[in-house]
Amino acid sequence: MKTNLFRTCLLVCCLTVVQLVSQRVWAQTATASMSLDQLKAIKAIKVGNLEKDTYFKSGDYILDRYEERPAYVFNYSDGIPRKIYLYKVFTAADTKELGLLAIYENGKTKETKPFVIPGASADRKAWDAYIDDLKYVGEKEAGLMSALGFVLSREMALLMGGGSKEEGGEKKKEEYNFCFPADAVVTLANRQTKAIQGVKAGEEVMAYDAKTRLLVPTRVQEVTVHEKPDLAIAGVWVVPVQEVSASVSLTKPVLLEATANHPVQTAAGAKKLGALRNGDVLYRFEGATQSVSAWKVAAVQSTIRTVEKVYNLTTEKGSYLINDVVVLDK
Numbered sequence: 001m002k003t004n005l006f007r008t009c010l011l012v013c014c015l016t017v018v019q020l021v022s023q024r025v026w027a028q029t030a031t032a033s034m035s036l037d038q039l040k041a042i043k044a045i046k047v048g049n050l051e052k053d054t055y056f057k058s059g060d061y062i063l064d065r066y067e068e069r070p071a072y073v074f075n076y077s078d079g080i081p082r083k084i085y086l087y088k089v090f091t092a093a094d095t096k097e098l099g100l101l102a103i104y105e106n107g108k109t110k111e112t113k114p115f116v117i118p119g120a121s122a123d124r125k126a127w128d129a130y131i132d133d134l135k136y137v138g139e140k141e142a143g144l145m146s147a148l149g150f151v152l153s154r155e156m157a158l159l160m161g162g163g164s165k166e167e168g169g170e171k172k173k174e175e176y177n178f179c180f181p182a183d184a185v186v187t188l189a190n191r192q193t194k195a196i197q198g199v200k201a202g203e204e205v206m207a208y209d210a211k212t213r214l215l216v217p218t219r220v221q222e223v224t225v226h227e228k229p230d231l232a233i234a235g236v237w238v239v240p241v242q243e244v245s246a247s248v249s250l251t252k253p254v255l256l257e258a259t260a261n262h263p264v265q266t267a268a269g270a271k272k273l274g275a276l277r278n279g280d281v282l283y284r285f286e287g288a289t290q291s292v293s294a295w296k297v298a299a300v301q302s303t304i305r306t307v308e309k310v311y312n313l314t315t316e317k318g319s320y321l322i323n324d325v326v327v328l329d330k
Contacts, residue, residue, distance in 0.1 A: 032096035034122035039129055042089055042101055043116045050085050050103065050112075052269060057314070057330055062090040063101060071105075072154070074147045081107030082143050084151045089116075098122075102151065104144050113137055115148065179226055179310030179330075180258045180322055181233055186313070187285060187321035189217035196311045196322070199223060207317035208265060208283060208292065208326040215285060215292060218317035224330075227309045234260040234274050235304035238282055238295040238325065253298055254284065256325045259310060260302065265319060265326040267294065276300055285324040292326070 045058045054065040064087060071083040087101040100117040115133055118126040138145045182197040189204035199205070199220060207218035237253040256264070260274025267281035276282075280297045313320055318329045 034098045034118045036125040039116045039126045063087040179312040207319045218315045222314040224312045230306045232303045235301045237299040239298045241294045263328040283326040
C-alpha cells in the first residue's frame with residue numbers, strides 16, 4: 001500500500017514538474033507541437049555513445065545535450081549506479097524545439113530506457129503516451145522514477161534561477177548550422193575534387209574509417225543548405241606533425257574553414273572546430289603517398305570571414321574530406 005502510494009506520488013511529481021519545465025522552456029524558444037508519430041520516432045532513436053554523442057542529427061531530428069552536460073549519476077544503497085542523459089530535441093528542417101529526451105541507463109545491466117517528454121503545446125496523444133511510459137515502464141525499474149523526478153526538478157530549479165541567456169531561440173538555431181562555406185573543397189571517391197556547393201545526394205565521396213585508419217568511399221545521403229546573413233566562419237591552419245618542431249616549415253599550412261561548431265576527427269576523438277587548440281592532431285589525406293597522415297593545428301582564428309550560405313553533407317559512413325582534412329557529419 002505504502003509502495004503504491006509512493007509510486008503514485010512520484011508519478012504526479014514528475015508530471016507536475018514536466019508541465020512547469022515545458023511551459024517555461026518552450027515560452028523562451030521557437031517551438032513546434034509534437035505529434036504522437038513524432039514521439040514514437042524520437043523514442044526509437046538509438047544513441048551510439050551516450051558519453052560522447054552530445055549533439056547529432058538523426059533523420060528528421062537533432063538531439064542536443066545542451067551545454068554538453070554530463071549525465072546525472074545516482075548511487076543508491078543497492079550498489080547499482082544509475083544515469084540519466086537529458087537531450088533537447090529539435091526538428092532538423094527548421095530547428096524548432098519539440099521537447100526533451102531523457103535516457104535512463106542501469107549501470108549493472110547497461111539496459112537503457114528512453115522517455116520522450118513533449119513540449120507544452122504537444123498533441124494530447126503524445127502526452128498520453130509519455131504518461132503511459134511513466135506508469136508502465138518507469139514503475140518496473142527500481143530507482144528510475146526517483147532519478148527522473150530529481151533530474152526534472154533540478155532542471156526546473158535551474159530555469160527558475162534564470163537559465164542561460166545563450167539558450168535563447170535565435171542563438172539556438174544558429175548553433176545547429178554545422179556547415180562549410182560554398183567553396184569548401186570535397187574529395188570525391190575517384191580522388192577528384194569538387195566545391196561542396198556542387199555536390200549532390202547520391203554521389204560518392206571519400207570518408208575515413210577510424211578503426212582501420214584508411215580512406216573508404218561513401219555515398220552522400222543528403223546535402224543541407226542554410227542561408228542567413230553574416231554566418232561566421234572559423235579557420236584553423238594545420239601542418240604535418242613532423243614539421244611542427246622545425247624552425248622552418250617546408251609545407252605550406254592548409255586552411256580548414258567551417259562554422260565553429262562543426263565536428264572534426266582528431267586523435268582524441270570528435271571535436272568542434274572552434275574548440276581546437278594549437279597542437280591538436282587532425283587527419284589529412286596525402287595525395288603524394290595516397291595515405292592518411294597526422295597534421296597538427298598551428299593556428300586558430302575564431303572568425304576568418306562571414307558568408308550568407310553554408311553547406312553540409314550527410315554520408316553513409318559519417319565522415320568526408322574537406323581540403324583533404326577528415327571532418328564528421330553534424
